[in-house]
Amino acid sequence: MHNTKHNITQEIEMKLIKNKEFLQQIAHQIDVLNTLGGGISLPQVKIDKQEKGAIIRVSIPAVSPEAYHIALDQNQLTIIAAHRFEEDSNSLIPLFSQQFTLPPQVDLSRIDAVYEVQELQVRLPYHTSVYKTRNIDITIKD
Template identity: 50%
Template sequence: MKIIKDKEFLRSIAHQIDLLNTVGGGVSETYTEIRKKKKSAVINVWAAGVNPESFKVVLHQNQLTIFSVLQSHENPQMAVPMFNRIFTLPPQVDLSRIEAIYKDGELRVKLPYHDAALHPRQIDIKQI
């Protein structure tokens, strides 16, 4: 048995197999990574066969839901869920500044921290 050494071919065929599995009733294999930085956190999501229009990012209170659906062109009311992930956000995330960017097959959700979380200040104690 020969081992295929062409990595680009393997990536391409893996993408096609995952897409066929999803269309045939399977679930899209996704990879999610959370990176914490000094001033923010970033959620990266890679989902084979998922186009950018299928992704949805919803914020409700401190919960961020990232999901994608496969919409039927013949019947717009019929949709198949492909991916769903819920993240509970910590209090240092500035909910008003969250942004999502899709580029080269990767969805990146940026979670900037509040300025107060980055620069703590000491509170003076008053004596009465």
């Protein structure tokens, strides 16, 4: 019984090995999963706070800029990186996902993102009123 089960498994494996497309996909998947499971490509996230805003920096070696997606829902910013096997495929392997709650001083309408030197930079500018001094008139009521 055990020998028959082993033979069936071997037969299935041999059929899969003959399918080159399957081998290419599984090889890439194993490479990605190996990276996620302790390889050298670990995501690095850093938040730089500056006078006029902040920058969220995400670096994942060997991940293309097309793999990143950014969503903003009210003050919740989500950054996702996923690998797609083929351009027309719906098969995705999540590589990174992190959600950030943005503080009220961030001007949500001016957030932008740039991919530069193997790094995604999401720039979070503060409202101009946060860093500008202005005079406030005093109203006198009788």
